[in-house]
Amino acid sequence: MRNFAVTMAYNGTAYHGFQRQDNGATVQQTVETAIKKLTGCEANIIGCSRTDAGVHANGFVFNLPLESGIPCDGFVKGMNALLPPDMAILDCREESLDFHARYSCKGKQYLYRIYTSPVRDVFLRDTALHYPYPLNTELMDRAAGLFIGTHDFAAFCKAESLHLVKTTVRTVTEARVVTEGKFTDIYVSGNGFLHNMVRIIVGTLMYISEGKRTEEDIAAALDTGDRERAGKTAPACGLYLNRVYY
Amino acid sequence: MRNFAVTMAYNGTAYHGFQRQDNGATVQQTVETAIKKLTGCEANIIGCSRTDAGVHANGFVFNLPLESGIPCDGFVKGMNALLPPDMAILDCREESLDFHARYSCKGKQYLYRIYTSPVRDVFLRDTALHYPYPLNTELMDRAAGLFIGTHDFAAFCKAESLHLVKTTVRTVTEARVVTEGKFTDIYVSGNGFLHNMVRIIVGTLMYISEGKRTEEDIAAALDTGDRERAGKTAPACGLYLNRVYY
Secondary structure, eight states: OEEEEEEEEEOGGGSSOSSOOSSSOOHHHHHHHHHHHHHSSOOOOEESSOOOTTOEEEEEEEEEEEOOOOOHHHHHHHHHHHSOTTEEEEEEEEEOTTOOTTTTOOEEEEEEEEEEOSSOOTTOTTTSEEEOSOOOHHHHHHHHGGGOEEEEOGGGSOGGGGGGOSOOEEEEEEEEEEEETTEEEEEEEESOOOTTHHHHHHHHHHHHHHTSSOHHHHHHHHHHOOGGGSOOOOOGGGEEEEEEEO | OEEEEEEEEEOGGGSSOSSOOSSSOOHHHHHHHHHHHHHSSOOOOEESSOOOTTOEEEEEEEEEEEOOOOOHHHHHHHHHHHSOTTEEEEEEEEEOTTOOTTTTOOEEEEEEEEEEOSSOOTTOTTTSEEEOSOOOHHHHHHHHGGGOEEEEOGGGSOGGGGGGOSOOEEEEEEEEEEEETTEEEEEEEESOOOTTHHHHHHHHHHHHHHTSSOHHHHHHHHHHOOGGGSOOOOOGGGEEEEEEEO
16 A cells, blocks of 8 residues: 655635535546546545635645555656646645544635725636725734634634534634735645635634724633634635645 | 627627527626616627637627616626626727627637646636647747738638628738737737638648648638638637727
Protein backbone atom coordinates (compact mmCIF):
# COMPACT_ATOMS: atom_id res chain seq x y z
CA MET A 1 0.00 0.00 0.00
CA ARG A 2 1.21 3.50 -0.84
CA ASN A 3 -0.07 6.80 0.52
CA PHE A 4 -0.27 9.93 -1.66
CA ALA A 5 -0.65 13.49 -0.41
CA VAL A 6 -2.45 15.45 -3.10
CA THR A 7 -3.02 19.22 -3.33
CA MET A 8 -5.87 20.43 -5.47
CA ALA A 9 -7.83 23.57 -6.37
CA TYR A 10 -11.52 23.67 -7.04
CA ASN A 11 -14.23 26.11 -7.88
CA GLY A 12 -16.94 25.02 -5.45
CA THR A 13 -19.85 26.73 -7.22
CA ALA A 14 -21.26 23.56 -8.77
CA TYR A 15 -20.69 21.28 -5.76
CA HIS A 16 -22.41 20.47 -2.50
CA GLY A 17 -19.13 20.85 -0.67
CA PHE A 18 -16.19 18.49 -0.46
CA GLN A 19 -17.65 15.61 1.48
CA ARG A 20 -19.41 12.75 -0.33
CA GLN A 21 -23.17 12.77 0.19
CA ASP A 22 -26.16 11.00 -1.27
CA ASN A 23 -27.91 13.90 -2.97
CA GLY A 24 -25.88 16.22 -5.14
CA ALA A 25 -22.44 16.22 -6.71
CA THR A 26 -19.51 16.68 -4.34
CA VAL A 27 -15.80 17.22 -4.86
CA GLN A 28 -14.89 13.96 -3.12
CA GLN A 29 -17.10 11.82 -5.31
CA THR A 30 -15.90 13.52 -8.51
CA VAL A 31 -12.26 12.97 -7.53
CA GLU A 32 -12.81 9.34 -6.48
CA THR A 33 -14.56 8.58 -9.77
CA ALA A 34 -11.60 10.02 -11.69
CA ILE A 35 -9.12 7.99 -9.60
CA LYS A 36 -11.07 4.83 -10.38
CA LYS A 37 -10.92 5.64 -14.09
CA LEU A 38 -7.21 6.44 -13.97
CA THR A 39 -5.91 3.59 -11.81
CA GLY A 40 -8.67 0.99 -11.84
CA CYS A 41 -8.66 1.06 -8.03
CA GLU A 42 -11.54 1.91 -5.71
CA ALA A 43 -10.36 5.05 -3.95
CA ASN A 44 -11.22 6.41 -0.53
CA ILE A 45 -9.71 9.82 -0.24
CA ILE A 46 -9.34 11.55 3.10
CA GLY A 47 -9.85 15.32 2.95
CA CYS A 48 -8.09 17.82 5.21
CA SER A 49 -11.50 19.26 6.11
CA ARG A 50 -15.04 19.60 4.92
CA THR A 51 -15.99 22.62 2.91
CA ASP A 52 -19.55 23.91 2.54
CA ALA A 53 -21.49 24.13 -0.71
CA GLY A 54 -20.16 26.93 -2.90
CA VAL A 55 -16.88 27.32 -0.98
CA HIS A 56 -13.69 27.22 -3.07
CA ALA A 57 -10.18 25.92 -2.55
CA ASN A 58 -6.84 27.22 -3.76
CA GLY A 59 -4.92 24.49 -1.96
CA PHE A 60 -7.05 21.67 -0.57
CA VAL A 61 -5.11 18.59 0.56
CA PHE A 62 -6.31 15.01 0.64
CA ASN A 63 -4.47 11.76 1.17
CA LEU A 64 -5.08 8.66 -0.84
CA PRO A 65 -4.08 5.17 0.28
CA LEU A 66 -3.69 3.21 -2.95
CA GLU A 67 -2.40 -0.11 -4.27
CA SER A 68 -1.04 1.25 -7.52
CA GLY A 69 2.33 1.67 -9.18
CA ILE A 70 1.33 4.99 -10.76
CA PRO A 71 4.10 7.63 -10.58
CA CYS A 72 3.19 10.95 -8.93
CA ASP A 73 3.53 13.05 -12.07
CA GLY A 74 1.45 10.53 -14.00
CA PHE A 75 -1.21 10.91 -11.35
CA VAL A 76 -1.24 14.71 -11.74
CA LYS A 77 -1.42 14.64 -15.54
CA GLY A 78 -3.89 11.78 -15.74
CA MET A 79 -6.21 13.29 -13.16
CA ASN A 80 -6.15 16.72 -14.79
CA ALA A 81 -7.18 15.09 -18.06
CA LEU A 82 -10.09 13.32 -16.36
CA LEU A 83 -11.36 15.94 -13.91
CA PRO A 84 -13.85 18.64 -14.96
CA PRO A 85 -12.48 22.14 -15.67
CA ASP A 86 -13.55 23.45 -12.24
CA MET A 87 -11.05 21.14 -10.53
CA ALA A 88 -7.29 20.83 -10.89
CA ILE A 89 -4.63 18.69 -9.23
CA LEU A 90 -1.70 20.96 -8.34
CA ASP A 91 0.67 18.55 -6.64
CA CYS A 92 1.05 14.89 -5.67
CA ARG A 93 3.74 13.41 -3.48
CA GLU A 94 4.19 10.09 -1.75
CA GLU A 95 4.04 10.20 2.05
CA SER A 96 4.55 7.64 4.80
CA LEU A 97 1.55 5.47 5.59
CA ASP A 98 0.80 7.38 8.80
CA PHE A 99 0.21 10.67 6.98
CA HIS A 100 -3.45 11.63 7.39
CA ALA A 101 -4.72 14.78 5.67
CA ARG A 102 -6.96 15.71 8.60
CA TYR A 103 -5.14 14.42 11.70
CA SER A 104 -1.65 15.40 10.53
CA CYS A 105 -2.79 18.93 9.70
CA LYS A 106 -1.12 21.63 11.81
CA GLY A 107 -3.11 24.57 10.56
CA LYS A 108 -5.17 26.06 7.75
CA GLN A 109 -5.41 29.43 6.12
CA TYR A 110 -8.69 30.72 4.75
CA LEU A 111 -9.15 33.69 2.46
CA TYR A 112 -12.41 35.59 2.18
CA ARG A 113 -12.65 37.85 -0.86
CA ILE A 114 -14.96 40.87 -1.08
CA TYR A 115 -15.30 42.92 -4.25
CA THR A 116 -16.15 46.50 -3.34
CA SER A 117 -17.50 48.60 -6.16
CA PRO A 118 -20.83 50.35 -6.75
CA VAL A 119 -21.54 48.01 -9.67
CA ARG A 120 -20.94 44.27 -9.50
CA ASP A 121 -18.35 42.54 -11.67
CA VAL A 122 -20.26 40.01 -13.78
CA PHE A 123 -17.19 37.77 -13.95
CA LEU A 124 -16.91 37.45 -10.16
CA ARG A 125 -20.47 36.46 -9.37
CA ASP A 126 -19.46 33.09 -7.83
CA THR A 127 -15.96 33.83 -6.64
CA ALA A 128 -16.20 36.97 -4.50
CA LEU A 129 -18.83 38.68 -2.40
CA HIS A 130 -19.97 41.88 -4.07
CA TYR A 131 -20.35 44.77 -1.64
CA PRO A 132 -21.47 48.05 -3.25
CA TYR A 133 -20.11 50.48 -0.63
CA PRO A 134 -16.60 51.30 0.58
CA LEU A 135 -15.46 49.25 3.56
CA ASN A 136 -13.59 50.74 6.49
CA THR A 137 -10.76 48.25 6.16
CA GLU A 138 -8.58 49.96 8.74
CA LEU A 139 -11.27 49.54 11.38
CA MET A 140 -11.88 45.97 10.23
CA ASP A 141 -8.19 45.07 10.36
CA ARG A 142 -7.83 46.42 13.88
CA ALA A 143 -10.92 44.53 15.04
CA ALA A 144 -9.64 41.37 13.32
CA GLY A 145 -6.71 41.41 15.73
CA LEU A 146 -9.14 40.59 18.56
CA PHE A 147 -9.66 37.11 17.12
CA ILE A 148 -5.98 36.21 17.31
CA GLY A 149 -5.17 33.87 20.19
CA THR A 150 -6.91 30.98 21.91
CA HIS A 151 -10.58 31.74 22.53
CA ASP A 152 -13.92 30.06 22.93
CA PHE A 153 -15.44 30.63 19.48
CA ALA A 154 -18.92 29.31 20.37
CA ALA A 155 -20.46 32.60 19.20
CA PHE A 156 -18.78 32.05 15.82
CA CYS A 157 -20.20 28.61 15.10
CA LYS A 158 -23.32 27.62 13.20
CA ALA A 159 -25.85 26.88 15.98
CA GLU A 160 -26.94 23.54 14.48
CA SER A 161 -23.35 22.29 14.51
CA LEU A 162 -22.45 23.20 18.11
CA HIS A 163 -23.42 19.76 19.44
CA LEU A 164 -21.04 18.07 17.00
CA VAL A 165 -17.86 19.30 18.66
CA LYS A 166 -16.32 18.46 22.05
CA THR A 167 -14.98 21.94 22.52
CA THR A 168 -15.47 25.30 20.85
CA VAL A 169 -12.03 26.53 21.90
CA ARG A 170 -9.78 27.21 18.92
CA THR A 171 -6.54 29.06 18.31
CA VAL A 172 -6.44 31.71 15.61
CA THR A 173 -2.92 32.65 14.53
CA GLU A 174 -3.69 35.18 11.79
CA ALA A 175 -6.63 37.49 11.15
CA ARG A 176 -6.00 40.44 8.88
CA VAL A 177 -7.72 42.58 6.32
CA VAL A 178 -5.82 43.51 3.18
CA THR A 179 -6.88 45.90 0.43
CA GLU A 180 -5.90 44.75 -3.07
CA GLY A 181 -7.32 47.13 -5.67
CA LYS A 182 -11.08 46.71 -5.60
CA PHE A 183 -10.75 43.61 -3.41
CA THR A 184 -10.87 43.43 0.34
CA ASP A 185 -9.16 40.17 1.28
CA ILE A 186 -9.56 38.76 4.77
CA TYR A 187 -7.03 36.11 5.82
CA VAL A 188 -7.79 33.89 8.80
CA SER A 189 -5.42 31.12 9.92
CA GLY A 190 -5.70 28.73 12.81
CA ASN A 191 -5.28 25.22 14.10
CA GLY A 192 -8.89 24.32 13.54
CA PHE A 193 -12.21 25.89 12.68
CA LEU A 194 -15.81 25.50 13.76
CA HIS A 195 -18.60 25.21 11.21
CA ASN A 196 -19.04 28.62 9.49
CA MET A 197 -16.45 30.17 11.82
CA VAL A 198 -14.61 32.14 9.13
CA ARG A 199 -17.84 33.27 7.48
CA ILE A 200 -19.21 34.55 10.83
CA ILE A 201 -15.90 36.29 11.59
CA VAL A 202 -16.12 37.98 8.17
CA GLY A 203 -19.77 38.93 8.71
CA THR A 204 -18.83 40.42 12.07
CA LEU A 205 -15.98 42.44 10.55
CA MET A 206 -18.39 43.77 7.93
CA TYR A 207 -20.75 44.81 10.73
CA ILE A 208 -17.78 46.57 12.35
CA SER A 209 -17.30 48.57 9.15
CA GLU A 210 -21.02 49.37 9.06
CA GLY A 211 -21.07 50.46 12.70
CA LYS A 212 -23.52 47.70 13.61
CA ARG A 213 -21.00 46.06 15.97
CA THR A 214 -18.08 47.39 18.01
CA GLU A 215 -14.82 45.90 19.24
CA GLU A 216 -16.60 45.52 22.59
CA ASP A 217 -19.16 43.28 20.91
CA ILE A 218 -16.41 41.02 19.60
CA ALA A 219 -14.78 40.83 23.03
CA ALA A 220 -18.18 40.05 24.58
CA ALA A 221 -18.97 37.43 21.91
CA LEU A 222 -15.68 35.66 22.61
CA ASP A 223 -16.28 36.00 26.35
CA THR A 224 -19.90 34.91 26.60
CA GLY A 225 -20.45 32.78 23.48
CA ASP A 226 -23.45 34.96 22.63
CA ARG A 227 -24.08 34.55 18.88
CA GLU A 228 -26.09 37.81 18.88
CA ARG A 229 -22.98 39.86 19.65
CA ALA A 230 -21.32 38.53 16.50
CA GLY A 231 -22.40 39.40 12.94
CA LYS A 232 -24.26 37.50 10.27
CA THR A 233 -22.76 34.64 8.27
CA ALA A 234 -21.09 35.93 5.10
CA PRO A 235 -22.09 34.05 1.90
CA ALA A 236 -20.12 30.98 0.82
CA CYS A 237 -19.05 32.35 -2.59
CA GLY A 238 -16.28 34.57 -1.15
CA LEU A 239 -14.58 31.84 0.89
CA TYR A 240 -11.45 29.94 -0.14
CA LEU A 241 -9.55 27.26 1.74
CA ASN A 242 -6.25 28.83 0.81
CA ARG A 243 -3.48 26.71 2.32
CA VAL A 244 -3.06 23.74 4.63
CA TYR A 245 -0.01 23.36 6.86
CA TYR A 246 1.57 20.05 7.93
CA MET B 1 -40.48 58.94 -27.20
CA ARG B 2 -37.01 58.99 -25.67
CA ASN B 3 -33.96 57.02 -26.75
CA PHE B 4 -31.46 55.66 -24.25
CA ALA B 5 -27.94 54.45 -25.02
CA VAL B 6 -27.04 51.81 -22.47
CA THR B 7 -23.66 50.18 -21.81
CA MET B 8 -23.65 46.82 -20.09
CA ALA B 9 -21.34 43.96 -19.15
CA TYR B 10 -22.33 40.34 -19.18
CA ASN B 11 -20.86 36.96 -18.51
CA GLY B 12 -22.14 35.04 -21.52
CA THR B 13 -21.60 31.56 -20.08
CA ALA B 14 -25.25 30.90 -19.29
CA TYR B 15 -26.71 32.50 -22.42
CA HIS B 16 -27.32 31.54 -26.03
CA GLY B 17 -25.78 34.81 -27.15
CA PHE B 18 -27.21 38.29 -27.15
CA GLN B 19 -29.97 38.00 -29.71
CA ARG B 20 -33.47 36.89 -28.67
CA GLN B 21 -34.33 33.39 -29.86
CA ASP B 22 -37.03 30.84 -29.24
CA ASN B 23 -35.05 28.13 -27.52
CA GLY B 24 -32.72 29.09 -24.72
CA ALA B 25 -32.14 32.15 -22.54
CA THR B 26 -30.52 35.12 -24.23
CA VAL B 27 -29.14 38.40 -22.97
CA GLN B 28 -31.67 40.43 -24.95
CA GLN B 29 -34.66 38.64 -23.52
CA THR B 30 -33.34 38.86 -19.96
CA VAL B 31 -32.75 42.60 -20.33
CA GLU B 32 -36.13 43.25 -21.96
CA THR B 33 -37.92 41.36 -19.18
CA ALA B 34 -36.15 43.48 -16.56
CA ILE B 35 -37.06 46.72 -18.42
CA LYS B 36 -40.70 45.66 -18.47
CA LYS B 37 -40.57 45.05 -14.72
CA LEU B 38 -38.83 48.36 -14.04
CA THR B 39 -40.81 50.68 -16.32
CA GLY B 40 -43.99 48.81 -17.16
CA CYS B 41 -43.19 49.31 -20.85
CA GLU B 42 -42.73 46.66 -23.51
CA ALA B 43 -39.11 47.15 -24.57
CA ASN B 44 -37.41 46.42 -27.86
CA ILE B 45 -33.73 46.93 -27.39
CA ILE B 46 -31.36 47.24 -30.32
CA GLY B 47 -27.98 45.69 -29.74
CA CYS B 48 -24.72 46.95 -31.26
CA SER B 49 -24.07 43.44 -32.55
CA ARG B 50 -24.87 39.80 -32.01
CA THR B 51 -22.61 37.76 -29.81
CA ASP B 52 -22.38 33.98 -29.93
CA ALA B 53 -23.28 31.63 -27.09
CA GLY B 54 -20.69 31.79 -24.31
CA VAL B 55 -19.12 35.05 -25.54
CA HIS B 56 -18.77 37.82 -22.93
CA ALA B 57 -19.01 41.60 -22.98
CA ASN B 58 -17.14 44.22 -20.99
CA GLY B 59 -18.91 47.06 -22.75
CA PHE B 60 -21.86 46.04 -24.92
CA VAL B 61 -24.07 48.91 -26.08
CA PHE B 62 -27.77 48.81 -26.90
CA ASN B 63 -30.27 51.55 -27.52
CA LEU B 64 -33.73 51.58 -26.10
CA PRO B 65 -36.58 53.66 -27.51
CA LEU B 66 -38.94 54.12 -24.55
CA GLU B 67 -42.00 56.10 -23.51
CA SER B 68 -40.98 56.57 -19.91
CA GLY B 69 -40.02 59.40 -17.62
CA ILE B 70 -37.41 57.30 -15.78
CA PRO B 71 -34.17 59.21 -15.09
CA CYS B 72 -30.94 57.65 -16.39
CA ASP B 73 -29.44 56.95 -12.96
CA GLY B 74 -32.72 55.42 -11.83
CA PHE B 75 -32.56 53.14 -14.86
CA VAL B 76 -29.03 51.98 -13.95
CA LYS B 77 -29.83 51.30 -10.30
CA GLY B 78 -33.21 49.75 -10.95
CA MET B 79 -31.92 47.48 -13.69
CA ASN B 80 -28.95 46.32 -11.61
CA ALA B 81 -31.36 45.38 -8.84
CA LEU B 82 -33.47 43.35 -11.28
CA LEU B 83 -30.87 41.73 -13.53
CA PRO B 84 -29.16 38.47 -12.60
CA PRO B 85 -25.61 38.67 -11.16
CA ASP B 86 -24.01 37.76 -14.49
CA MET B 87 -25.24 41.01 -16.04
CA ALA B 88 -24.64 44.62 -15.04
CA ILE B 89 -25.67 47.98 -16.46
CA LEU B 90 -22.60 50.24 -16.47
CA ASP B 91 -23.97 53.40 -18.00
CA CYS B 92 -27.14 54.94 -19.40
CA ARG B 93 -27.47 58.24 -21.26
CA GLU B 94 -30.17 59.81 -23.32
CA GLU B 95 -29.41 60.18 -27.01
CA SER B 96 -31.19 61.75 -29.95
CA LEU B 97 -33.86 59.63 -31.60
CA ASP B 98 -31.65 58.82 -34.57
CA PHE B 99 -29.03 57.09 -32.45
CA HIS B 100 -28.99 53.41 -33.40
CA ALA B 101 -26.65 51.07 -31.51
CA ARG B 102 -25.80 49.09 -34.63
CA TYR B 103 -25.97 51.60 -37.50
CA SER B 104 -24.37 54.47 -35.59
CA CYS B 105 -21.47 52.26 -34.49
CA LYS B 106 -18.09 53.39 -35.86
CA GLY B 107 -16.05 50.48 -34.60
CA LYS B 108 -15.68 47.73 -32.05
CA GLN B 109 -12.83 46.31 -30.04
CA TYR B 110 -12.72 42.63 -29.12
CA LEU B 111 -10.45 41.05 -26.56
CA TYR B 112 -9.52 37.38 -26.63
CA ARG B 113 -8.00 36.11 -23.40
CA ILE B 114 -5.78 33.02 -23.19
CA TYR B 115 -4.51 31.69 -19.87
CA THR B 116 -1.16 29.98 -20.42
CA SER B 117 -0.05 27.71 -17.63
CA PRO B 118 0.65 23.97 -17.44
CA VAL B 119 -2.29 23.55 -15.05
CA ARG B 120 -5.66 25.20 -15.64
CA ASP B 121 -7.03 27.85 -13.28
CA VAL B 122 -10.31 26.47 -11.94
CA PHE B 123 -11.68 29.99 -11.52
CA LEU B 124 -11.21 30.88 -15.19
CA ARG B 125 -12.93 27.89 -16.76
CA ASP B 126 -15.58 30.03 -18.53
CA THR B 127 -13.74 33.32 -18.93
CA ALA B 128 -10.44 32.48 -20.63
CA LEU B 129 -9.10 29.77 -22.92
CA HIS B 130 -6.68 27.56 -21.06
CA TYR B 131 -3.58 26.71 -23.09
CA PRO B 132 -1.06 24.49 -21.28
CA TYR B 133 2.07 25.45 -23.25
CA PRO B 134 4.00 28.70 -23.67
CA LEU B 135 2.89 30.79 -26.63
CA ASN B 136 5.32 32.54 -28.93
CA THR B 137 3.63 35.89 -28.42
CA GLU B 138 6.31 37.82 -30.32
CA LEU B 139 5.69 35.75 -33.43
CA MET B 140 1.94 36.03 -32.91
CA ASP B 141 2.07 39.80 -32.48
CA ARG B 142 4.09 40.23 -35.66
CA ALA B 143 1.70 38.00 -37.62
CA ALA B 144 -1.28 39.89 -36.14
CA GLY B 145 -0.04 42.99 -37.96
CA LEU B 146 -0.93 41.30 -41.25
CA PHE B 147 -4.63 41.61 -40.44
CA ILE B 148 -4.49 45.38 -40.10
CA GLY B 149 -5.97 47.20 -43.07
CA THR B 150 -8.84 46.60 -45.46
CA HIS B 151 -8.95 43.00 -46.65
CA ASP B 152 -11.34 40.36 -47.87
CA PHE B 153 -11.82 38.29 -44.71
CA ALA B 154 -13.82 35.49 -46.39
CA ALA B 155 -11.31 32.92 -45.07
CA PHE B 156 -12.02 34.21 -41.56
CA CYS B 157 -15.78 33.75 -41.59
CA LYS B 158 -17.87 30.80 -40.47
CA ALA B 159 -18.71 29.00 -43.73
CA GLU B 160 -22.43 28.70 -42.95
CA SER B 161 -22.69 32.48 -42.50
CA LEU B 162 -20.94 33.55 -45.70
CA HIS B 163 -24.20 33.78 -47.64
CA LEU B 164 -25.65 36.22 -45.08
CA VAL B 165 -23.34 39.10 -45.95
CA LYS B 166 -23.13 41.25 -49.04
CA THR B 167 -19.39 41.61 -48.79
CA THR B 168 -16.64 39.96 -46.80
CA VAL B 169 -14.39 43.01 -47.01
CA ARG B 170 -13.72 44.55 -43.61
CA THR B 171 -11.23 47.02 -42.15
CA VAL B 172 -9.19 45.99 -39.13
CA THR B 173 -7.59 48.91 -37.31
CA GLU B 174 -5.90 47.08 -34.44
CA ALA B 175 -4.56 43.55 -34.03
CA ARG B 176 -2.02 43.01 -31.31
CA VAL B 177 -0.94 40.40 -28.81
CA VAL B 178 -0.13 41.51 -25.27
CA THR B 179 1.35 39.45 -22.45
CA GLU B 180 -0.12 40.23 -19.04
CA GLY B 181 1.30 37.85 -16.44
CA LYS B 182 -0.07 34.41 -17.26
CA PHE B 183 -2.51 35.90 -19.75
CA THR B 184 -2.04 36.36 -23.46
CA ASP B 185 -4.52 39.03 -24.50
CA ILE B 186 -5.31 39.53 -28.17
CA TYR B 187 -6.97 42.84 -29.11
CA VAL B 188 -8.73 43.16 -32.45
CA SER B 189 -10.55 46.34 -33.49
CA GLY B 190 -12.34 47.15 -36.69
CA ASN B 191 -15.32 48.74 -38.36
CA GLY B 192 -17.22 45.47 -38.61
CA PHE B 193 -16.72 41.77 -38.16
CA LEU B 194 -17.84 38.62 -39.91
CA HIS B 195 -19.29 35.70 -37.99
CA ASN B 196 -16.50 34.07 -35.92
CA MET B 197 -13.93 36.42 -37.50
CA VAL B 198 -12.09 37.22 -34.27
CA ARG B 199 -12.15 33.61 -33.12
CA ILE B 200 -10.69 32.42 -36.43
CA ILE B 201 -8.03 35.17 -36.33
CA VAL B 202 -7.13 34.01 -32.81
CA GLY B 203 -7.06 30.35 -33.85
CA THR B 204 -4.80 31.27 -36.75
CA LEU B 205 -2.42 33.19 -34.47
CA MET B 206 -2.25 30.16 -32.18
CA TYR B 207 -1.36 28.01 -35.20
CA ILE B 208 1.37 30.55 -35.98
CA SER B 209 2.78 29.99 -32.49
CA GLU B 210 2.57 26.23 -32.97
CA GLY B 211 4.28 26.37 -36.37
CA LYS B 212 1.18 24.97 -38.11
CA ARG B 213 0.72 28.13 -40.16
CA THR B 214 3.10 30.80 -41.43
CA GLU B 215 2.77 34.48 -42.25
CA GLU B 216 2.57 33.36 -45.87
CA ASP B 217 -0.53 31.35 -45.03
CA ILE B 218 -2.22 34.44 -43.57
CA ALA B 219 -1.34 36.49 -46.64
CA ALA B 220 -2.67 33.71 -48.86
CA ALA B 221 -5.86 33.33 -46.80
CA LEU B 222 -6.54 37.07 -47.12
CA ASP B 223 -5.69 36.90 -50.80
CA THR B 224 -7.61 33.81 -51.87
CA GLY B 225 -10.33 33.47 -49.20
CA ASP B 226 -9.21 29.89 -48.65
CA ARG B 227 -10.46 28.89 -45.16
CA GLU B 228 -7.88 26.06 -45.07
CA ARG B 229 -4.99 28.52 -44.98
CA ALA B 230 -6.41 30.04 -41.78
CA GLY B 231 -6.51 28.28 -38.40
CA LYS B 232 -9.29 26.70 -36.40
CA THR B 233 -11.98 28.67 -34.59
CA ALA B 234 -10.91 29.45 -31.01
CA PRO B 235 -13.54 28.60 -28.33
CA ALA B 236 -16.14 31.20 -27.35
CA CYS B 237 -15.20 31.35 -23.65
CA GLY B 238 -12.12 33.54 -24.22
CA LEU B 239 -13.89 36.21 -26.30
CA TYR B 240 -15.07 39.58 -24.99
CA LEU B 241 -16.77 42.40 -26.83
CA ASN B 242 -14.59 44.94 -25.10
CA ARG B 243 -15.63 48.41 -26.35
CA VAL B 244 -17.90 49.95 -28.94
CA TYR B 245 -17.06 53.25 -30.60
CA TYR B 246 -19.58 55.87 -31.82
